[in-house]
Amino acid sequence: MSGWAMALFKRDLRLSVRIGGSALVGVLFFLAVVTVIPFGVGPDLNLLARIGPAILWIGALLATLLGLDRLFQADREDGTLDLMMMSGRPLELVVLVKCLAHWIATGLPLVVAAPLLGVFLNLDPVSMGAVTATLLVGTPALTLIGAIGASLTVSLRRGGLLLAVLVIPLAIPVLIFGVSSADAAIHDPVPFLTPFLILCALTLIAAVVGPVASAAALRFSSD
Amino acid sequence: MSGWAMALFKRDLRLSVRIGGSALVGVLFFLAVVTVIPFGVGPDLNLLARIGPAILWIGALLATLLGLDRLFQADREDGTLDLMMMSGRPLELVVLVKCLAHWIATGLPLVVAAPLLGVFLNLDPVSMGAVTATLLVGTPALTLIGAIGASLTVSLRRGGLLLAVLVIPLAIPVLIFGVSSADAAIHDPVPFLTPFLILCALTLIAAVVGPVASAAALRFSSD
Amino acid sequence: MDLGPHSGFIIASYALCILTVLALVAWVRIDKLVQDRALKELADQGIVRNRPDTPKQ
């Protein structure tokens, strides 16, 4: 990473860590969603084990998307975003670096927390490993796709919910392949690798489409 | 309602309707969550019907809580909240009226949408009716309890997720009795009325505790 | 005309579709009325467009 990108990366990471532990809030939300579902569904352990990977994925999806609203908003509100656009650095890369830092601060903790939460859901070690692996590969895609929503709603105060609504349709393929490769790992006959590779491909696509669309939206929103 | 309360109520309702249809965003999020869950859980209609009431309740819980972050924040950011505290009106009542307006604008549409979403989850008419009835009685409690979170996070920009994390533990009793009375209506042997009455009681308690705690938090946050 | 055992579904789908279309028509018509009224209100205050033929932007 060149100097400016590294500086940006470090700054964003520092901010995430220092400001009220965004990471913590994300993980707590994940935890809250995952614990609330058994209260609704009932304490049937077989059922929970069966829908466990789905619960973890849906929890991670919501936690990621709902935590993204401040990705650009904070920078916009204090004028930093304006200066970034004048900085002479390619905005697409700026977005990519910010997404990376954001994912490390908030996505990675979710991935780390997933196996622990898996215990609550009565997941066996294989499924736990599979879900964690798919989350590791898939959550970056969620962050990158979510960045599009974040830049579309950057000027709106009430971002969170709207962002999720806009982005969920875009994130559905990621969810499908995430859950289906986790399921594939559990039910032996189906091959694990095919959906997993598709998931990887989706993440790579998102790494291109996300920053490009997001930078375009940010440019249009400047005013 | 006395004159000032009516004025406040009308104003808040007008604002919710005019500002980008907050109601619409909440319902859309509800729809999106309910749609996303089968992608995770799988398309098994029996399973979906079984966990249907839970899905609807969890969707409504999240939509309500995540939509609450602007309940006081908008008023705080533009200085309205300061003036409200100087207005010579009891802050508890102000909070209550605001919650009422907010529930009508965003909670009621969720209740109305619930039966439609029930179709996607293969709910039979009885469960649909039961879930809708429990939501009608229970969502006001969610709004009122959420108001506490909203006033605790009023000065924090990154409200949505944090609010949900703070409030979900408080809202779990509502969720439990909501889902269990909906389930009771479906599986005949268990009486429907007992959990339903408890749910009503919870709403009444929330109508007292919510505004009082919320007003206290708002007073402390003024600065 | 006999629509068979499922006539309810057929009639319901036609009826609901017609309702939806009517709602759409009502939406455009009412919207038009609202905008026309607003324009007229502004015109009464003497505020009219002064560049009737220049393209926007």
Add this chain to the structure above:
Amino acid sequence: MRSGFLKLVAENLTIDRGGRRVFQDLSFAVERGEALVVTGANGIGKSSLLRTLAGLVPLAAGTLRLDGGLPDLLPQEQAHYFGHQDAVKPALSVSENLQFWQSFAAPCEPDGFDGGRYTPGEALETLGIGHTAHLPAAYLSAGQRRRLSLSRLLITPRPIWLMDEPTSALDKASEQQLLGLMNTHLDNGGVVVTATHTDLALNQIRTLHLQAGDPGKLLQEEAMS
């Protein structure tokens, strides 16, 4: 100088903000018809003082009372606060904004103070934005929004006006108009407390100059004109 009964008295005010003492043992009194102009360098505590008078920042020590006001109301319930934020809702029309505040804020007219009692329409006309009454407030320019915010002070009579840099972001013409309104309020028997960086042409001025000093004491009070 007309001397009346209404009197805002602050005794030994001490304020902490963000865990830091902003000022300590500040005492002053302002009578009806008088304007207290608070001056001082950046960050010295002018806004904090005004927000304290408005009851928005809690007192760490000291007392604040309004002699001659309505006894069952707190001082801040008899005051208007006009600060940096406009409390204008862009989605409501100008008159909806104003009507809300008229119905919502309790008026207060103690003896010896005559609030004027403008209707919303009159207030908007007075401030020169009557023609915008039916437009959404979103269409107002910054200056017009500020005037809309100001008209709040005219429709609900309250004897004390707390104004934090009231002329900021106003051009010269609007500034004159504002000073006129403040002088009228003083003539009606009201009290004005205002923080400012510029000189204001008000009738009865007392200046409170805050300045950094020993932790203990930091004010000079002088009566002018």
Add this chain to the structure above:
Amino acid sequence: MRSGFLKLVAENLTIDRGGRRVFQDLSFAVERGEALVVTGANGIGKSSLLRTLAGLVPLAAGTLRLDGGLPDLLPQEQAHYFGHQDAVKPALSVSENLQFWQSFAAPCEPDGFDGGRYTPGEALETLGIGHTAHLPAAYLSAGQRRRLSLSRLLITPRPIWLMDEPTSALDKASEQQLLGLMNTHLDNGGVVVTATHTDLALNQIRTLHLQAGDPGKLLQEEAMS
């Protein structure tokens, strides 16, 4: 007056904001060593003009170029923007804030402009907030934050300074210091474009007074010494 090559040229600028035309066919040029002071009533479009020069508001028509600048950079990439917002992160320390901007913003020193090249430490010292370097920026008062924001302009040399009401919220002493810095920048061969409601004591001033008028003709430009 030193005359150099560097020249910011705006031709027939037209700006729409929020679907409304703010101004039309505005042309001017500022050379190195010159300050263009933009004045006018509230809401007339001063800030909009500066934001246009900063590339933040899209042009509806017209062109903007920097003669004598680096050819492969856009004009806004050779400019600093100092507006109402401070771009200060309260959670970072003062020097972390500054170091980030030093690494992030690309410097630009075209011929005939000497940027000075302060280190972050020197810049903070120059602005009198050196002692706060290791404090979180959250502890700064409004005026100190503004000075921190200003030090950004010193550490990354760029020839054009776009300053929107730079003296707002500053007390008298800080204002003098700011004017000194602006004059130094002009002497170094830079360009300053600033919007203001007050008079600024700068060396080489050209005034651009915006005022409402017939579409088309709306500006008086006068060169003052």
Add this chain to the structure above:
Amino acid sequence: MAFWDYANPTRFLRLVQIVLPWLVGLCVITFAVGLYMSFQAPEDYQQGQTIRIMYIHVPAAWLCMMCYTVMSLSSIGTLVWKHPLADVSAKSAAPIGAAFTFMALLTGSLWGKPMWGTYWVWDARLTSVLVLLIMYLGLMTLWRTMDDPIKAGKAAAVLTLVGALNLPIIKFSVDWWNTLHQPASVVRLDGPTIHPDQLWPLLVMAIAFTLLFLVLHLMAMRNEILRRRVRALRMRAASASHPGTAAATAQPAE
């Protein structure tokens, strides 16, 4: 006259004024004929009378996809050519598209109950239509939430185009996920497989639906242009009486 000359909203309004009555008439006639034909058509040997639902279900389903195509093309117009009518077109197409999607879902579910025994299954095609509905509604919300129409148009254009990329992905991934719905039988490489007695009413109804879309779209676009005029004029009204605080030229951009 080149199409480009209609770029001007005023001229576009004039054109609408002329074309609209004819279109409305044509639309009503086609609907009359189409509805008549669809109730005259013989019943299906498999699906019985419920085949009549097809004559509204399939056109609505086609139209909801076409509408998104129109929006995507308009979005390209907004972003690439900055065509002044493009975002007006995209914005006014969204509610219509949402309504058609709703109709397709509605008729499909009502057809599903007698055919499949349930109103809804999480099948590939059904689910992707549901996702399309969410996308329409999301776009509409985005438009409503941003008050500056120009900025809203650009933001929505970005989202529309990303969504357009996403739709085929959803279609394929969901296909992979679960399938139950009918395979294509009209638009096929080897020619339609359904009986001509059923095909004709279907085609007439499809034309009628397309005309309906055109009529509604033109009317909605006209409303949108008027709405922007009102907005511009109101902004001018806000400043008109006070040149001192007015912008330099108080001219509407619209």
